[in-house]
Amino acid sequence: MTPGTETGPASFARSLLRTKPVDRIVAEGGQGEGGELKRTMSLLQLTLFSVGATLGTGIFVVLGEAVPLAGPAVVLAFVLAAVTALFSALSYAELAGTIPVSGSSYSYSYATLGELVAWVCGWCLLLEYAVSVSAVAVGWGAYLSAFFDDAAGFTIPAALSGPPGEGGVVNVPAVVVVVFATLLLLRGTSESATANTIMVFLKVGVLLFFCAVAFTAFDSGNLSSFAPMGWAGISAAGSKVFFSYIGFDAASTAGEEAKNPRRDLPLAIVLSLAIVTAVYVLVGLAAVGAMHWERFELSGTEASLAQVLDEATGRTWPSMILSLGAVIAIASVVLTVMYGQTRILFAMSRDGLVPPVFQRVSPRRRVPVANTIIVAVFIGTLAAVIPLGRLVDATSIGTLFAFALVNVGVIVLRRTRPDLPRGFRAPLYPVTPLAGVAFCLYLMVGLGGVTWTVFALWCLVGLAAYFLYGRRHSRLATEPSGKGAA
Numbered sequence: 001m002t003p004g005t006e007t008g009p010a011s012f013a014r015s016l017l018r019t020k021p022v023d024r025i026v027a028e029g030g031q032g033e034g035g036e037l038k039r040t041m042s043l044l045q046l047t048l049f050s051v052g053a054t055l056g057t058g059i060f061v062v063l064g065e066a067v068p069l070a071g072p073a074v075v076l077a078f079v080l081a082a083v084t085a086l087f088s089a090l091s092y093a094e095l096a097g098t099i100p101v102s103g104s105s106y107s108y109s110y111a112t113l114g115e116l117v118a119w120v121c122g123w124c125l126l127l128e129y130a131v132s133v134s135a136v137a138v139g140w141g142a143y144l145s146a147f148f149d150d151a152a153g154f155t156i157p158a159a160l161s162g163p164p165g166e167g168g169v170v171n172v173p174a175v176v177v178v179v180f181a182t183l184l185l186l187r188g189t190s191e192s193a194t195a196n197t198i199m200v201f202l203k204v205g206v207l208l209f210f211c212a213v214a215f216t217a218f219d220s221g222n223l224s225s226f227a228p229m230g231w232a233g234i235s236a237a238g239s240k241v242f243f244s245y246i247g248f249d250a251a252s253t254a255g256e257e258a259k260n261p262r263r264d265l266p267l268a269i270v271l272s273l274a275i276v277t278a279v280y281v282l283v284g285l286a287a288v289g290a291m292h293w294e295r296f297e298l299s300g301t302e303a304s305l306a307q308v309l310d311e312a313t314g315r316t317w318p319s320m321i322l323s324l325g326a327v328i329a330i331a332s333v334v335l336t337v338m339y340g341q342t343r344i345l346f347a348m349s350r351d352g353l354v355p356p357v358f359q360r361v362s363p364r365r366r367v368p369v370a371n372t373i374i375v376a377v378f379i380g381t382l383a384a385v386i387p388l389g390r391l392v393d394a395t396s397i398g399t400l401f402a403f404a405l406v407n408v409g410v411i412v413l414r415r416t417r418p419d420l421p422r423g424f425r426a427p428l429y430p431v432t433p434l435a436g437v438a439f440c441l442y443l444m445v446g447l448g449g450v451t452w453t454v455f456a457l458w459c460l461v462g463l464a465a466y467f468l469y470g471r472r473h474s475r476l477a478t479e480p481s482g483k484g485a486a
Contacts, residue, residue, distance in 0.1 A: 017114035018476050020351065022413075022420060025101055025111055028350060037102070037256045037346075038366040040190040043264040045197060046251045049336050050272030052196045053247030055203055056136055056333030059283050060143065060326050062243050064304030067296040070237035072288040073227035075281055077237035078244070082277040084443055085245040087436030088403040089273045090426040091410045093266035096252040097423025098413065100261030103347030104252040104340070105406045110351070112412040113405065119470055121405050122348050123462030127398025127455075129341035130375065132246050133178070133334050134382035135395060140330040141173030146306045147323035150316045174383035181335040182376040185342070188365050189257050192335060199332035206325025207283055209318075210305055214286035217312035222292045239446035243396050244280060247333065248273045253340035266424030338379065342371045352478065353470040397447050397455045400440045407436035 041049070063074070070077045095108040103110070106125055110118035145156045159169045184192050227234060251268040255261045287305065290312045296304055305326070306319040342358075346368050349358035358371040410426055410433040426432045471477065 015471065015477060016116040019112065019114050020107075020110045020118075020476060022099055022111045022417060025099055025103075025107055028101075031350070036361065036366070038189060039257055039259050041193055041254055041258045041264075043260075043267060045193040046254060046258055046264050046268035047271045047275075048197050048200045049193060049254060049339075050248050050251045050268055051275055052200045052203075052332040053250035053336035053340065054245060054272060054276045054333075055200070055207075055279060056247075056330045059207070059244055059280055060305055060330060062241055063284060063287060064296050064307075066237040066240045067288060067293050067304075069229065069240060070233040071225060071228040071293045072223045073234050074237050074241070074288060074293075075284045076227075077234050077241050078277070078280045078284050080234065080238035081242040081245055081443070082273070082280070084238075084242060084400075084436075084439035085248060085273055085277075085403075087432055087439055088406060089248055089269050091403075091407045091433050091436055092249050092252055093269045093424045094410055094422060094426045095406060095413070096255065096265035096269060097262050098420050100255035100258065100265055100423075101347060102253055102256045102343035104249060104255075104344055105402045105409070106344055107347055108409045108413075109405050112409040112416070115353075115471075115474060115476065116466065117405065119353055119466045120459060120462060121402050122344060122353070123459070123465070124398040124402045125344050126341070127395055127458065128246055128402060129337050129344065130379050131382060131398070132243070132395040133337045133341070133379045134174070135243070136330055136333045136337070137174035137177050137379070137383035138171060140177045140327065140334070141171055143306065143323045143326040143330065144173045147320060147327055150306075150320035150323060170384045172384075175380045177331050177334050178338075178376055178380040178383060180331060181338050182372060184335055185339055185372050186365065186367065186369060188367055189254075189339075192339060196332050196336055199329055199335075202325060203329030203332060204279065206322060206329060207279055209325070210309065210322055211282055211286045213309055213318050214290040214312055218286070218289040220289070222289055228293075235442075235446050239396060239443045241280075242400065242443055245273070245276065246395060246399050247337055247340075248276065250336050250340045253343040256343070262421070262423035338372070338375060341375050341379075342368055345371055345375065350475075352473040352475040353466070355469075397444055397451050398458070400444045401455075404437050404440040407433035407440070 066077055067074045092105070095105075099107055099111055101107050103122075104125065106118055106122035109121040141156075148154045148156060156173065160172045184195055229236075248269060251258075251265055251272065255265060258264055283305070287308050291308045295307075295311070306323050309319040309322055310316065312318075345354060345358040348354045349356055349371075357374070358368065360368060360370055362369045411430055413420070414429065
């Protein structure tokens with residue numbers, strides 16, 4: 001009987017739980033159809049890649065949605081989300097140093113929890129990466145419009161700057177930034193990493209400029225009612241601002257293009273999270289100190305930091321500088337997260353779970369060209385027609401689920417393969433991964449019923465795709481018995 005044709009409940013269950021050996025996952029690193037990915041990324045580039053993927057819309061845009069939920073205690077909401085991210089970051093760091101490949105949590109799940117769980121994880125990563133890029137692109141358009149308004153008194157027509165249902169027809173700026181990132185990615189990984197490094201330094205500089213200006217208008221009275229909605233408001237805001245931490249795992253998607261992945265990937269993940277958390281807390285405190293928290297809801301949310309500077313100074317030039325910096329800097333998030341999405345699809349395609357077009361590598365450019373173009377079309381379409389708020393919540397729940405699986409994967413791999421070389425070990429094991437699971441589930445509960453419904457429907461569609469295509473084409477199912485399944 002040929003592999004993959006066994007019948008009966010027992011063999012069916014085994015096919016869903018088959019794992020891919022770690023040694024084989026690592027050995028296949030970089031290999032694609034028609035060529036191989038090129039190892040060019042240093043520790044600095046990996047760290048800034050994660051910072052670039054993380055530091056963006058969350059603080060420039062989502063802050064305005066979170067402040068009305070928590071008041072000045074939004075600072076604690078950022079800390080709550082950071083703690084949640086930290087536990088998962090430590091688990092990511094361990095698995096990235098053990099399984100340094102492009103698949104991120106998808107590959108980690110395939111090695112530890114089985115093919116079906118890996119597929120669901122990869123499907124959720126479509127929410128984390130593709131949908132989050134769409135949300136970031138929407139926020140980019142808001143700052144572009146704010147810059148034009150301050151610099152030239154010109155506002156992009158609502159029909160061309162917003163999605164249907166929010167006064168618009170199509171969000172053209174969001175599509176433009178996706179096209180820009182796509183062109184950079186097609187030039188090559190090294191060129192993309194260099195462009196991202198420049199944009200990250202600019203982004204951090206702009207946020208420090210914001211803090212310097214906002215603290216000149218700091219009023220302690222704005223913090224007097226620190227937590228007007230109590231812990232429930234902080235928790236709800238924490239679930240919202242967790243979106244701000246999505247992307248710290250971007251370094252793990254570069255495992256097949258890093259020069260020294262076992263050493264550099266864990267360091268890049270932890271360093272990037274520390275940098276981002278410090279910036280978020282500082283900016284959040286400066287914002288609520290300079291403008292009363294109730295004003296955030298009244299002034300709109302998609303360019304909230306620019307509004308803070310307008311009110312703090314009474315002049316337009318500070319917000320113009322911030323908006324221009326945001327326009328350039330948020331583009332780095334689109335660039336790096338799109339990169340991560342293409343590399344995860346690359347790994348899934350190599351395993352046979354998605355069509356082979358996603359693993360085709362250009363021999364000249366050493367990048368997956370068709371993969372990148374397909375992802376760009378999908379992301380650009382979402383960004384053009386779907387409102388920001390819905391994108392943010394859908395992204396958060398998919399990401400929290402994937403993070404929970406990574407924490408579970410650390411526990412499983414410690415028990416099943418204690419002999420594997422690990423470039424990093426999560427401290428206080430097993431407390432760290434168990435706490436990571438608990439915090440992820442806690443923030444998931446804080447998301448609304450509509451978000452849960454969308455997530456359930458997304459998973460059902462993903463399961464249908466797996467049983468109709470992935471399971472039948474899986475390389476573990478189609479190759480000789482015993483070669484790949486564990």
